[in-house]
Amino acid sequence: MSMENATTRRHCVLCVVGARPNFMKIMPLMRAFAARAPNVIVKLVHTGQHYDVEMNASFFGQLGIPAPDVSLEVGSGSHAVQTAEIMKRFELVVDDHAPDAVLVVGDVNSTIACSLVAAKKGVRVIHVEAGLRSRDRSMPEEINRILTDQLSDRLYITEDEAFDNLLAEGIASERIVHAGNVMIDTLLACRNNAVPAVDTLRRVLGNAAEGWVEHGYGVLTLHRPSNVDEPESLRQLLTAIARMSERLPIVFPMHPRTRARIDEFGLGGMFEQSRVAVLGPQGYLEMLGLLDGARLVLTDSGGLQEESTAIGLPCLTLRENTERPVTIREGTNSLVGTDAAAIEAAFGDALSRGRCVERRPRNWDGHAAERIVDDLVAWLER
Ligand code: UD1
Numbered sequence: 001m002s003m004e005n006a007t008t009r010r011h012c013v014l015c016v017v018g019a020r021p022n023f024m025k026i027m028p029l030m031r032a033f034a035a036r037a038p039n040v041i042v043k044l045v046h047t048g049q050h051y052d053v054e055m056n057a058s059f060f061g062q063l064g065i066p067a068p069d070v071s072l073e074v075g076s077g078s079h080a081v082q083t084a085e086i087m088k089r090f091e092l093v094v095d096d097h098a099p100d101a102v103l104v105v106g107d108v109n110s111t112i113a114c115s116l117v118a119a120k121k122g123v124r125v126i127h128v129e130a131g132l133r134s135r136d137r138s139m140p141e142e143i144n145r146i147l148t149d150q151l152s153d154r155l156y157i158t159e160d161e162a163f164d165n166l167l168a169e170g171i172a173s174e175r176i177v178h179a180g181n182v183m184i185d186t187l188l189a190c191r192n193n194a195v196p197a198v199d200t201l202r203r204v205l206g207n208a209a210e211g212w213v214e215h216g217y218g219v220l221t222l223h224r225p226s227n228v229d230e231p232e233s234l235r236q237l238l239t240a241i242a243r244m245s246e247r248l249p250i251v252f253p254m255h256p257r258t259r260a261r262i263d264e265f266g267l268g269g270m271f272e273q274s275r276v277a278v279l280g281p282q283g284y285l286e287m288l289g290l291l292d293g294a295r296l297v298l299t300d301s302g303g304l305q306e307e308s309t310a311i312g313l314p315c316l317t318l319r320e321n322t323e324r325p326v327t328i329r330e331g332t333n334s335l336v337g338t339d340a341a342a343i344e345a346a347f348g349d350a351l352s353r354g355r356c357v358e359r360r361p362r363n364w365d366g367h368a369a370e371r372i373v374d375d376l377v378a379w380l381e382r
Contacts, residue, residue, distance in 0.1 A: 011100040011380045012041040013126075014093065014118075017068075018049035018086070018110025021183075021303050023059035024284060025105040025128060028185035028369035030065055036370065037377050045093055047086045047110040048073040052256065054281040062284050063186065079109060079140055086113035094121055100380055101126050104148060105182070107141040107302075112148050119151040128182060128372060130155035131162025132302075132323035138226065141302070145323070154379055156372050158306075159326040159361060179371040180363025183303055184310050187288070188366040191311075195286045197293035201251065204277050212277075216295040218248050218347075220276075223255035224300040227318060227338060231265040237318070238267060240340035241298070242274035244347050249275035250298075251290055253282040296350045298343070305333045312358040314350040318343065332356040 013033075017026045026044070033042045046068035050056045060067065072089040074082060086109065094102070094117060102118035103126040104111045115125045130149050134142050149155060149166060156179040157163055166176055201209035201217075220241060228234050241250060252271075254262075262268055271278060282290065288307075291297060296314040297304055305324050308315035309331030316336045327333035336346040363371070 010039050010041050011377075012043065012097055013101050013103055013376075013380075014043050014045050014097060014099045014114075015103045016045050016047065016090075016110055016114040017105070018047035018074075019106075019108040020050050020055050020059065020281075021301075022105050022108060022110065023056075023063060023065060024186040024303070025182045027063040027065050028182050028189065029103070029105075029128065029372065032369040032373040036373050040377060040380070043069040043097060043099070045070045045090065045114070046072065047090070047113070048075055049082065049086070049108060049110050051075055052281070054283070055256065058283040063190070083109050083113045086110055087117050090114050090117045091121070094118060094123060099123055101153075101376075103128065103376075105129055107132070107144045107148070109140070109144065112144040115148045115151045124153040125151050126154045126156070126376065127152040128156045128179075129158055131157045131166045131176070132159075133162075133165045134319075134321045134323040136321050140225070142323070154376065156368075156375075158364075158368075159324065161325050177372075177375050178363060179375065180365060180368030181306060181361075182368045182372070183306055184360075184364040185366050185369050186284075187307055187310055190285060190288060191292070193285055194288035194292055195283070197289045200279070200282065200286045200290055201277065204279055212249050212251075213293055216248060217293075218244075218250045219290050219294045219297045219299075220250050220252045221255065221297075221299045221301050221304060222252075222318065223257050224319065225257075227300050228258045228261045231261075231267075233338065234261060234265060235267055235270070236340050237338065237343075238262075238270045240343050241276060242271055244344060245271075245275040247347070248295060248351060249277070251277050251279065251294075253279045253287065253290070255281060295355065296347070298347070305331070306364075308332050309359050309361070310364060312356045314353065314356055316343065316346050316350060326361045330361045331359045 070093050074085040101124040105128040118125050155176045158181040198209050198213045297308050298316045300318045305327040309327045315333040320337050336343050
């Protein structure tokens with residue numbers, strides 16, 4: 001190889017997305033690659049794990065993510081079917097592109113499926129949002145996190161605990177970089193463009209929307225299998241929500257999994273006499289607007305624990321554990337579990353305290369993706 005060829009060799013990185021929480025993580029990375037790494041060929045691969053317009057296409061439009069270079073269109077299935085289908089199709093993409101590295105984000109089935117394919121083919125794996133641990137192996141995401149990190153060559157973490165978690169699992173410290181939180185990059189970049197809550201609420205509430213915004217409302221999201229897949233726990237949770245809505249109206253953008261379970265268990269009438277407004281899944285900018293205008297959020301999502309911390313919104317996490325302890329230690333999050341009485345007590349406390357100040361754990365400053373891309377380019381060239 002001539003000297004010129006040696007210095008101008010372009011690395012190829014395949015970036016993988018599949019499900020809704022991946023889209024806001026990849027957005028700032030795509031931007032940072034375009035702005036800072038002209039010598040890296042970046043291809044975006046979408047597995048199609050999430051495919052509905054409101055779970056998928058609306059995010060690409062709102063966030064200005066380039067159209068995927070490759071779409072695998074796997075769709076839904078059991079964990080084994082979905083993971084296997086992604087692996088089969090992704091292997092052909094790796095063969096086609098012969099990338100220098102595969103970059104995965106988060107903890108969804110697409111994350112582990114593509115990491116496994118890459119690692120077995122001797123292609124380096126880069127994991128963004130590595131090292132988070134709930135220590136609850138009944139969560140599919142926990143299995144995905146542990147295995148993806150074991151397969152990864154470069155691990156970008158969002159909080160200090162992740163470093164200790166990875167060391168405890170035998171991962172060498174030289175592979176780990178505390179880069180910050182790419183999801184907060186996206187939040188800070190998009191916050192000024194959020195759709196005002198009143199516009200979103202008017203579509204379901206008509207003229208009553210103004211009153212909700214003026215007097216305050218809470219936001220609820222629920223989709224963890226542990227909360228929605230078992231009829232009795234789901235019924236108890238929804239009963240508690242209906243009761244709490246007597247004190248503060250609640251906006252509930254419903255995940256398709258949750259809607260399917262509510263229909264299957266015949267729980268569709270639970271909110272009839274209550275002040276719960278059920279919406280379909282919301283776009284990113286609509287959700288940001290709803291959160292900005294809310295008095296609190298009740299959720300079992302991972303991302304919302306972080307986003308609420310950054311915007312100073314009290315967050316009640318309806319789970320027994322969290323993989324994001326920094327949101328409790330330095331943020332606005334409280335782990336309240338799934339017992340109805342405990343949730344209602346925490347709800348009352350949070351209402352009496354009101355909004356919190358915005359918190360920024362280390363490197364949650366809007367520049368995480370830039371740090372990742374700079375480090376990655378240097379690492380690829382090593
Ligand atoms: C997945 C992720 C979870 C993430 C969540 C955010 C895994 C293991 N879980 O969970 O970490 O927090 O996405 O949404 O990867 N469905 C639709 N339309 C869609 C997508 C899904 O109707 O566009 C329905 C299907 O019936 C599907 C169900 O929702 O069976 C669940 O989807 P799936 O991707 O399997 O898992 P999520 O519960 O969304």
